[in-house]
Amino acid sequence: MNYTVDKKGFYGEFGGAFIPEMLHHNVEELKSCYLDIIESDEFKKEFKQLLKDYVGRPTPLYFAKRLSEKYGANIYLKREDLNHTGAHKVNNTVGQILLAKKMGKTRIIAETGAGQHGVATATVCALMNMPCIVYMGEIDIQRQAPNVARMQMLGAEVKAAISGSKTLKDATNEAIRDWIANPEDTYYLIGSVVGPHPYPDMVARFQSIISEEMQYQLEEQTGKNYPDKVIACVGGGSNAAGAFYHFLDNEKVELIAVEADGLGINTGKTAATTQIGSEGIIHGSKTYLMQNSEGQITEPHSISAGLDYPGIGPLHAHLFKSKRGTFLGATDQEALNAAFELTKLEGIIPALESAHAMAALNKIKLKNDECVVVNLSGRGDKDMETYMRVMNNGK
Amino acid sequence: MENRIQNTFQKKRILNIYLTAGYPKLADTVTIVQELVKNGVDMVEIGMPFSDPLADGPTIQNSSEIAIKNGITLDLIFEQIQEIRKTVEIPIILMGYFNQLLQFGIEQFLEKAAQVGVDSLIIPDLPIDIYQEEYKSLVEKYGLKMSFLITPQTSEERIHLIAKESRAFLYVVSSYAITGGKSEIEDYQTQYFERIKSLNIETPKLIGFGISNKETFETACQYAEGAIIGSAFIKALENSPNLKETIKEFVRNIK
Numbered sequence: 070m071n072y073t074v075d076k077k078g079f080y081g082e083f084g085g086a087f088i089p090e091m092l093h094h095n096v097e098e099l100k101s102c103y104l105d106i107i108e109s110d111e112f113k114k115e116f117k118q119l120l121k122d123y124v125g126r127p128t129p130l131y132f133a134k135r136l137s138e139k140y141g142a143n144i145y146l147k148r149e150d151l152n153h154t155g156a157h158k159v160n161n162t163v164g165q166i167l168l169a170k171k172m173g174k175t176r177i178i179a180e181t182g183a184g185q186h187g188v189a190t191a192t193v194c195a196l197m198n199m200p201c202i203v204y205m206g207e208i209d210i211q212r213q214a215p216n217v218a219r220m221q222m223l224g225a226e227v228k229a230a231i232s233g234s235k236t237l238k239d240a241t242n243e244a245i246r247d248w249i250a251n252p253e254d255t256y257y258l259i260g261s262v263v264g265p266h267p268y269p270d271m272v273a274r275f276q277s278i279i280s281e282e283m284q285y286q287l288e289e290q291t292g293k294n295y296p297d298k299v300i301a302c303v304g305g306g307s308n309a310a311g312a313f314y315h316f317l318d319n320e321k322v323e324l325i326a327v328e329a330d331g332l333g334i335n336t337g338k339t340a341a342t343t344q345i346g347s348e349g350i351i352h353g354s355k356t357y358l359m360q361n362s363e364g365q366i367t368e369p370h371s372i373s374a375g376l377d378y379p380g381i382g383p384l385h386a387h388l389f390k391s392k393r394g395t396f397l398g399a400t401d402q403e404a405l406n407a408a409f410e411l412t413k414l415e416g417i418i419p420a421l422e423s424a425h426a427m428a429a430l431n432k433i434k435l436k437n438d439e440c441v442v443v444n445l446s447g448r449g450d451k452d453m454e455t456y457m458r459v460m461n462n463g464k
Numbered sequence: 465m466e467n468r469i470q471n472t473f474q475k476k477r478i479l480n481i482y483l484t485a486g487y488p489k490l491a492d493t494v495t496i497v498q499e500l501v502k503n504g505v506d507m508v509e510i511g512m513p514f515s516d517p518l519a520d521g522p523t524i525q526n527s528s529e530i531a532i533k534n535g536i537t538l539d540l541i542f543e544q545i546q547e548i549r550k551t552v553e554i555p556i557i558l559m560g561y562f563n564q565l566l567q568f569g570i571e572q573f574l575e576k577a578a579q580v581g582v583d584s585l586i587i588p589d590l591p592i593d594i595y596q597e598e599y600k601s602l603v604e605k606y607g608l609k610m611s612f613l614i615t616p617q618t619s620e621e622r623i624h625l626i627a628k629e630s631r632a633f634l635y636v637v638s639s640y641a642i643t644g645g646k647s648e649i650e651d652y653q654t655q656y657f658e659r660i661k662s663l664n665i666e667t668p669k670l671i672g673f674g675i676s677n678k679e680t681f682e683t684a685c686q687y688a689e690g691a692i693i694g695s696a697f698i699k700a701l702e703n704s705p706n707l708k709e710t711i712k713e714f715v716r717n718i719k
C-alpha cells in the first residue's frame with residue numbers, strides 16, 4: 070500500500086482537486102512549483118534555520134515517567150506545545166510563508182477556527198512584513214477573543230465570516246472566495262492537511278519535521294528509531310500527519326488518530342468524522358465528511374475549537390479506509406479528564422485538542438515495555454477559560 | 465432535447481436567468497420559471513441549493529440557506545421540474561455542486577434529470593479531466609449536455625478543451641469574482657471578451673457573473689450569444705411583495 074500522494078493528487082481514492090475553474094489557475098500555479106521550491110537546498114536551509122532560531126526546534130521528546138507508571142508502558146510526549154505561538158501550527162506557516170515569498174506573492178490570506186492557525190499566520194506575516202487577512206467565523210470571533218486580539222496586535226486584519234454556520238468551514242469558504250477574487254498577488258495559506266491538492270501533501274511535508282525529529286530522539290533514548298504506537302488528535306489532521314509521516318511505511322508502528330466525539334457520536338453533537346461521516350467532497354478534496362443524505366455539510370461539535378471541523382484530510386481518509394490507521398474518539402468530558410490528569414501527573418497543561426490524544430491512553434491495550442509517543446500538539450493557555458469553568462464547577 | 469438547446473441558439477441576445485430552487489418559498493420554483501417564460505426569457509438555470517457553494521457569492525449562498533431551511537431536496541426539485549415541463553419548452557439548465565450528485569448517486573441523478581426534462585448541467589467543482597475519464601459516457605448515455613466555465617485566467621489551450629466538452633454552451637465567467645460581483649464592466653473584462661470572441665469557438669457562449677442590468681447585458685451580447693443573470697435577479701426576488709410583478713419588471717428592464 071502506498072501512503073504518499075500520487076501524481077494526480079490522490080491518496081488511494083481520496084484527495085484530488087475538486088475546484089471550480091475560477092481556482093484552476095491558482096492551484097495549478099502552486100502545484101507546478103511547490104515541490105521544486107521546497108525541495109531546493111536554499112529553501113531547506115532557510116526553513117530549517119527559522120524552525121531552529123525562531124520556532125525553537127527541535128521540540129523535546131519527553132519521557133513522561135509518572136504517566137508511564139500509571140499506564141504501564143513507556144510513554145513519551147512530543148512537545149509541540151513548546152513551539153513559538155504554542156502549537157505545531159507554526160511549522161506549516163513558516164514553510165508556506167517562505168514559499169509564498171519565493172512565488173512572488175505579496176498578500177496572505179488564511180482561515181482559522183480557534184485562532185491558532187490565524188495567530189501562527191499573523192506571526193509569520195509580521196516576521197516577513199506581509200499584509201495578512203484572516204477569515205474567522207463570526208461565532209468563533211466571539212468565543213476566541215484573546216486570539217483575535219493577538220492576531221490584531223500582530224498586524225493582521227480579522228474578517229468575520231458571516232455566511233452559513235459562521236464557523237471554521239465558513240471561514241474556509243470565505244478565504245477561498247477571496248482567493249478567487251484576487252488570483253494574482255494573493256497566497257492562500259491553509260492551516261491543515263485539507264483543501265485541494267497540493268495543499269494536503271505540502272502541509273504534511275512541512276509538519277513531517279515532527280516525526281523526523283522523533284526518529285533520532287527515539288534512537289537516542291531507546292536505541293530504536295521508531296515507536297510501537299504514535300497517538301495524535303485529528304481535526305483536519307496536520308499534527309497527526311506530521312507525527313505519522315516518517316512511520317507511514319513502517320507497519321510495525323501503529324498509527325492512532327483520535328477524533329473529537331463531542332458529547333458522543335450518537336448525540337448529533339460530535340466531530341467524529343470517520344465514525345458518522347461518509348465519503349464526499351469538502352473544500353475541494355474527496356474525503357470523509359459529515360453530511361446529510363442530500364450532501365449538505367452538517368455542523369460539527371467539539372469542546373475544542375481546533376477539532377470542530379466536519380471533514381478530515383484525504384491522507385487520513387486513506388489511512389482509515391485502508392485500516393493502516395486506528396481511529397478512536399474521545400468525548401469532551403474524556404478530553405477534559407485527560408487534560409487535568411496530564412497537568413497533575415506531569416505539570417503540563419495541554420491544549421484541549423491535544424488532550425483528546427492523551428485520552429486515548431485509556432482506550433488502548435498497552436504492554437509493559439511498549440514505546441508510545443503522544444503528540445502533544447499544543448499548550449493549554451488558550452483554553453484556560455474552559456478549564457476554569459470546570460474547576461469552578463468541581464469535576 | 466437536442467432541439468431545445470439548438471433551437472434557442474438560433475436566436476441572438478439570449479437571456480438566461482438563474483434562480484435558486486425553493487426560494488423565496490418552497491413552491492415558488494414553478495411559478496418563477498413560468499413567469500420568466502411568459503416574459504420572454506430564453507433559458508433558465510435552476511440552482512440546487514448547497515450548504516457550501518464555493519463558486520457563489522453572498523446573495524446566492526443566502527438564498528440557498530433559506531431554500532434548504534424551506535425544505536428543498538433534490539427529489540422535490542425533480543418534481544418541480546417535471547411540473548414545469550408540462551407547459552415550458554425553453555431549455556432548463558440544472559446547476560449544483562458535485563457532492564450533491566455523489567450522495568444522490570451519479571447515475572440515478574443523471575437518469576432522473578433526463579427523465580424530468582433537464583437539458584444541461586453545470587457542476588462548477590467537477591474538474592474537466594475527471595469528467596472525461598469517469599462521467600462523460602454516463603452523461604451522454606442519458607442524453608444530457610454539460611456546460612463548463614472558463615475565466616479570464618483560463619489558457620487558450622484549455623479554453624478549446626473546455627469548449628469542446630461543453631455541449632450546451634460555454635459559460636464565460638466575466639471576471640475574477642464569485643457570483644454577484646460589481647455592476648460595471650471594466651476594461652480588462654472587455655479585452656478578455658474580445659479575446660474569447662476572436663477564438664471563433666463553435667460552441668455558443670453565455671457571459672455570466674456580474675451581469676445585472678440592461679447595460680451589462682447589452683455589453684455581453686456584443687461578445688457572446690447572450691448572458692446569464694443570477695444574483696441581481698435573486699436580489700429582486702428578495703424584496704418582492706409580488707413575484708409576478710417583480711419578474712415582469714425585471715425582464716422588461718433587461719430585454
Ligand SMILES: Cc1ncc(COP(=O)(O)O)c(C=O)c1O
Pocket residue numbers: 156157158182183184185186260261262302303304305306307308309374375376420422423446447448
Ligand atoms: C493545538 C492544536 N492541536 C490540534 C489542532 C487540530 O488541527 P490538526 O488536526 O490539523 O492538527 C489544532 C487546530 O487548531 C490545534 O490548535
